[in-house]
Amino acid sequence: MVRFYPAIIERGGAGFGVFFPDVPGCTSAGASVQEAAQNAEEALLAHIGLSLEYGDTLPMPSLLDDIETDADVDEAARILVRIDLPREPVHVDLFLPSDLVDRIDDLARSEGRTRSSIMIEAAQERVRARLGS
Numbered sequence: 001m002v003r004f005y006p007a008i009i010e011r012g013g014a015g016f017g018v019f020f021p022d023v024p025g026c027t028s029a030g031a032s033v034q035e036a037a038q039n040a041e042e043a044l045l046a047h048i049g050l051s052l053e054y055g056d057t058l059p060m061p062s063l064l065d066d067i068e069t070d071a072d073v074d075e076a077a078r079i080l081v082r083i084d085l086p087r088e089p090v091h092v093d094l095f096l097p098s099d100l101v102d103r104i105d106d107l108a109r110s111e112g113r114t115r116s117s118i119m120i121e122a123a124q125e126r127v128r129a130r131l132g133s
Contacts, residue, residue, distance in 0.1 A: 004080040005061040007040050009033055011074040021067050022059045033076050040081050053117050
């Protein structure tokens, strides 16, 4: 299922920040408006992936035109960020070297994540790099 979440790109001291009015806590940034917009998709995908993993209910996206302006935000742009929501998870048994599992677990702990989220992200990055989707 595809959804389009509105994002606000705002000017900051050292570049541009991005936040999603419908997804509290999901932020991104970039040195330029272009870079900030490109990084927004990755941030949204990671945030929603983690939310789904923890069983959180995803908010429905607002209409871009319905989002009120905030006088405290120096807006550079408003964009829609496309996300293809993952389908129902499927249980997969894997055999991995124990030292790799330990390193994955250390990384997950240091980022406040789970082993599954680290492995999903790595697989998604590899598939995107190889297949471009």
